[in-house]
Amino acid sequence: ILNVEQSPQSLHVQEGDSTNFTCSFPSSNFYALHWYRWETAKSPEALFVMTLNGDEKKKGRISATLNTKEGYSYLYIKGSQPEDSATYLCASSSGTGGFKTIFGAGTRLFVKA
C-alpha cells in the first residue's frame, strides 16, 4: 500500500520568515514526485515535478529537493509573503506496469503580515 506523508499538518509563520515542509513517500517503483499549491476554492496548481535522485527545482522564492533513495522531498519558501498562504500538496507517482499518483494530506501554510 502506497502512503505519502506530509509534515507539518499546518504551519503559522510571520511575513519574511523562511520555512520548509517535508514529504515522505515509498521509494520503490518510483516515477515522479509532484508539488502542488492549492488555495481554497481554486484549482491546485503544479509547482514542480521531479524524477531524479538529487533533483533540485526553483521557482522564484520556492524551491524543492528530492531524495528517491530514502523517499523524501523538501519544499522551501524563502521570505514568506501573505500571498504564499495556501495548502501545499505533495504527490508521488509510482507503480509497475502502469502508475498511480498518490497525494499526501498537505501542509497548510498561514503567513501573517
Added chain:
Amino acid sequence: EAGVTQFPSHSVIEKGQTVTLRCDPISGHDNLYWYRRVMGKEIKFLLHFVKESKQDESGMPNNRFLAERTGGTYSTLKVQPAELEDSGVYFCASSQDGTGVEKLFFGSGTQLSVL
C-alpha cells in the same frame, strides 16, 4: 486556452438523493482523473480514464459511484444514493500523455455536502 472546468462548484443534497458532477478537461487531453478530498485528509484517487475507457477504477469506493466519459470528452461522476460519508471536495484533473511524470491540470473542484 480554457482550463479544466467542473460543475457545479457546490452541491448540497440530502442523504439518499442522487447527484451528478461534471468535468470538462482541457481540449486534447486524453487522460482524465477523478479525486476526492475529505476535509483535512489526503486527496484520494478515484479513477482514471484514457479517452472513453476506464484505465483504473480501483479507487471507486463502492457501486454507488458511477463514472462515465462519453466520446472521450467530458466526464460525469454520479453518486446514487448519496450517503453522509460521501461529503467532500471532488476534483477532476486532466493530462495529455498520462505518463506519471507530467503535471496534472486540476479543476477547482465540486464541494459536495450530504446532509
